[in-house]
Amino acid sequence: AAADPMLSVGNIEVVYGRVALVLKGVSLTVPKGGIVALLGANGAGKTTTLKAISNLLRNDRGEVTKGTITFGGERIDAASPSDLVQRGCIQVMEGRHCFGHLTIAENLLAGAFTRRDGRAAVAADLERVYAYFPRLRERRNAQAGYASGGEQQMCAIGRAMMSKPKMILLDEPSMGLAPQIVEEIFEIVKTLNEREGVSFLVAEQNTNVALRYATYGYVLETGRVVMDGEAEALRQNEDVKEFYLGLA
Numbered sequence: 001a002a003a004d005p006m007l008s009v010g011n012i013e014v015v016y017g018r019v020a021l022v023l024k025g026v027s028l029t030v031p032k033g034g035i036v037a038l039l040g041a042n043g044a045g046k047t048t049t050l051k052a053i054s055n056l057l058r059n060d061r062g063e064v065t066k067g068t069i070t071f072g073g074e075r076i077d078a079a080s081p082s083d084l085v086q087r088g089c090i091q092v093m094e095g096r097h098c099f100g101h102l103t104i105a106e107n108l109l110a111g112a113f114t115r116r117d118g119r120a121a122v123a124a125d126l127e128r129v130y131a132y133f134p135r136l137r138e139r140r141n142a143q144a145g146y147a148s149g150g151e152q153q154m155c156a157i158g159r160a161m162m163s164k165p166k167m168i169l170l171d172e173p174s175m176g177l178a179p180q181i182v183e184e185i186f187e188i189v190k191t192l193n194e195r196e197g198v199s200f201l202v203a204e205q206n207t208n209v210a211l212r213y214a215t216y217g218y219v220l221e222t223g224r225v226v227m228d229g230e231a232e233a234l235r236q237n238e239d240v241k242e243f244y245l246g247l248a
């Protein structure tokens, strides 16, 4: 584990509806400036892990019953989702979740709602997001609900960038997108990581692409980390595909 991690999850357990133990002691670390992949088959517990970090389990009647979560060295177990955004930890949910009736530009501006640094700073950051996502600039006045899947994913990531995050939790960004668009999305993740210093924890079923862009990976199986290591080593490891991801 890194000496001074961005995010540290220590042995957390999550229960849904007071009975179903879904995470059975998950530990993971995201170093500052890292891109970490959280891998696993459908139902392994990836989304649950991200929601536990973001304190978003309550709507699903879920609860962290054990373990610790720290962000930037501070405990965040009890931090509200808006407090987490203020601290610089933001989740981009599975399925992208743009506001369909708003334009792309309005969606991006909505991401700045917790900021207190004034209109000029927000306007400058909107320009920055457009520079990273030229497609969003072109489509800024289009209603998000009519944008393509790739544009909506870009919009969701761009909106997260508008909150000036230190870390983005990205849930299944490849879902439903063509391979070329998936590549485009991950290239942007890499660029935001390198140029803006944003750390990423990316939950993915698409092991191949995730491990090409990540520095480190964790493999989840039925609520436990069954393997972890440098991305390149995991990529070479046939067991990862065969046993844990059901892709053999």
Ligand code: ATP
Pocket: 016, 017, 020, 022, 040, 041, 042, 043, 044, 045, 046, 047, 048, 049, 060, 061, 062, 094, 205
């Ligand atoms: P996916 O790729 O489908 O999102 P995942 O790895 O993210 O899969 P989770 O969504 O975290 O997996 O689900 C982990 C386990 O928790 C699954 O067995 C799932 O059925 C269960 N689960 C998820 N949400 C709830 C809920 N609200 N109530 C009860 N069980 C749930």
